[in-house]
Amino acid sequence: MEKILTRNWGKESSHTLEVYLRDGGYEALRKALREFEPRALIDEIKKSNLRGRGGAGFPMGQKMSFVPRGTGKPVYLCVNADESEPGTFKDRYILERDPHMMIEGALIACYAIGAQQVYVYIRGEFRQQARILDGAIREAYQGGFLGRNILGNGFDLDMYWHTGAGAYICGEETGLLESLEGKKAWPRLRPPFPAVAGLYNFPTLIHNVETLACLPHIVARGGEWFAKLGVEKNGGTKIYGLSGHVREPGLYELPMGIKLRELIYQHGGGIRGGRQLKGVIPGGASCPILRAEEIDVEMDFDALQKIGSMFGTGCPVVMDETTCMVEAAYSVAKFFAHESCGQCTPCREGAEWIRKIMHRILNAQGRPDDVDHMLDLCDNIQGKTICALGDAAAMAARGFLRKFRDEFEFHVRHGRCELS
Amino acid sequence: MLSDESKARIERLFLHYPDKRSVLIPALFIAQEQFGYISDEAVRSVAQFLELSWNEVWAVASFYSMFFKRPVGRHVITVCMNISCMICGAKKIAEHLKAKLGINFGQTTSDGKFTLLEVECLASCGTAPVLQVNLRYHENLTPEKVDSILEELEEWKNGRLED
Ligand SMILES: Cc1cc2nc3c(=O)[nH]c(=O)nc-3n(C[C@H](O)[C@H](O)[C@H](O)COP(=O)(O)O)c2cc1C
Ligand code: FES
Numbered sequence: 127m128e129k130i131l132t133r134n135w136g137k138e139s140s141h142t143l144e145v146y147l148r149d150g151g152y153e154a155l156r157k158a159l160r161e162f163e164p165r166a167l168i169d170e171i172k173k174s175n176l177r178g179r180g181g182a183g184f185p186m187g188q189k190m191s192f193v194p195r196g197t198g199k200p201v202y203l204c205v206n207a208d209e210s211e212p213g214t215f216k217d218r219y220i221l222e223r224d225p226h227m228m229i230e231g232a233l234i235a236c237y238a239i240g241a242q243q244v245y246v247y248i249r250g251e252f253r254q255q256a257r258i259l260d261g262a263i264r265e266a267y268q269g270g271f272l273g274r275n276i277l278g279n280g281f282d283l284d285m286y287w288h289t290g291a292g293a294y295i296c297g298e299e300t301g302l303l304e305s306l307e308g309k310k311a312w313p314r315l316r317p318p319f320p321a322v323a324g325l326y327n328f329p330t331l332i333h334n335v336e337t338l339a340c341l342p343h344i345v346a347r348g349g350e351w352f353a354k355l356g357v358e359k360n361g362g363t364k365i366y367g368l369s370g371h372v373r374e375p376g377l378y379e380l381p382m383g384i385k386l387r388e389l390i391y392q393h394g395g396g397i398r399g400g401r402q403l404k405g406v407i408p409g410g411a412s413c414p415i416l417r418a419e420e421i422d423v424e425m426d427f428d429a430l431q432k433i434g435s436m437f438g439t440g441c442p443v444v445m446d447e448t449t450c451m452v453e454a455a456y457s458v459a460k461f462f463a464h465e466s467c468g469q470c471t472p473c474r475e476g477a478e479w480i481r482k483i484m485h486r487i488l489n490a491q492g493r494p495d496d497v498d499h500m501l502d503l504c505d506n507i508q509g510k511t512i513c514a515l516g517d518a519a520a521m522a523a524r525g526f527l528r529k530f531r532d533e534f535e536f537h538v539r540h541g542r543c544e545l546s
Numbered sequence: 547m548l549s550d551e552s553k554a555r556i557e558r559l560f561l562h563y564p565d566k567r568s569v570l571i572p573a574l575f576i577a578q579e580q581f582g583y584i585s586d587e588a589v590r591s592v593a594q595f596l597e598l599s600w601n602e603v604w605a606v607a608s609f610y611s612m613f614f615k616r617p618v619g620r621h622v623i624t625v626c627m628n629i630s631c632m633i634c635g636a637k638k639i640a641e642h643l644k645a646k647l648g649i650n651f652g653q654t655t656s657d658g659k660f661t662l663l664e665v666e667c668l669a670s671c672g673t674a675p676v677l678q679v680n681l682r683y684h685e686n687l688t689p690e691k692v693d694s695i696l697e698e699l700e701e702w703k704n705g706r707l708e709d
Binding site: 200209210211212213214215217218249250251252253254286288289290291292293294305306307308309310311326367368369370371375376377407411441443445449453454457458461464465467 | 605628634671
């Protein structure tokens, strides 16, 4: 299959402007500025069926059309480079290997919505990646792709990167905005949505790094072409990230909608050591786990939702038969308990209770009604919080409890793992 | 007091935002570089410089895990213990590090060289297990690899490698 988002990754110095320009870099921007009215550009993006790669899968073109025009207010684009969902490691490599593709995408998005400023919110741990991005932004200014009167078209745009400081909640779009405003990242109640009242209360569009990297290709080759790369309502290719017990962990750019089985066995080389597959978290720790017999599902937002899980970031964590599911569930529960921002009581308290109960089960102190107790806690978190972190904590825990209930009960009854 | 250099670095960032408060997180990183950690003095200096209250600054400093609330060692080693790393041997790596350094997570060696911290996913799951030393990645770890990282850091400390 033709590589699109990762086409430059194998080249030497692929992060530089020189290499990016060699194969038509920034030509899509030129085309967008010359041939498209902003509204027509949004229509083209709608045709592509591009859905947000940050986890929620909202159609990009539709979100763009929510940004009001001609209000005289400043309009912002925020690039979400906070990438902190356990299992997910794709944006990092876009930043390292081809930051200009994301920058060009951001430029196109800004032209479409009439934004004058971009902030790239990059997680604090990405110090090396921020340095690469900083270099790329400087090159783009020097090349006349950022700044005043870009490509002689009277379009002005400034881009800055902004560092996070170690908090998963900053990836949540309104937490990101609060953090960018110099506050603790407590998510905001919606409405109003950021498209109407976002950064400094002005219209703001927020997109993931990978989502934006798709835009140059949509402009260059057309929305319909992009849509056809994928499946119904899920256009394009995706950078899937495989981790865990596969022979060949890593990133694979493949069409939206490929079978999870194909991804694991054909591309990832199957399970390490010839072992049996036990479970897969299909798209980052927030997504309910699947059992081995469920992997004939297509990797797209709709197919995974239909079977009660989520596509998320499209980065599956693969677990073989030697994995203790109670331990895996505890690891995920610990993450959410630690990362709950503390604003909403159900999430702050509930995620910590789940963590504590899983901890005692692991330590041979489980009680007979612990599994039901945790399921109850999940019901009391989900849908009862300001942002989706609570939902994620509940759905992830419920996934493990429902799909591997036997293992939890064995632990409770015998005070040890059935594998030991 | 913030040094003139720290102040200049923070001031340059004012140009990026319509509101001075937006530089708070970068300013805290700059203060942390100067003071070694977010001490009471660091909080007061940043608050004064940005015309914020002590509380406003502390609320932010205490919210984010990369701001150290206590002095740390020269090399801060952060080990990912999340799901992909955990199932690929992160526990063994952590035990090895703890034994070698003679400390637990959250502690600093008595010679002030190393601080060991447990962190959440570092977006390096495909090359698990993983750690960072002062935010530099080391991936696909094995106990042997950990040994050579520590040896290199010892040399670094002795001034043989560029900081
Ligand atoms: C708790 C939480 C954490 C999130 N973390 C990220 C993240 O690290 N990166 C990201 O792009 N989106 C993240 N999201 C999704 C964002 O809220 C938002 O939907 C996304 O950035 C929109 O961009 P997209 O439409 O391009 O996907 C997170 C959401 C939640 C609820
Ligand atoms: S789980 Fe360790 S880097 Fe992602």
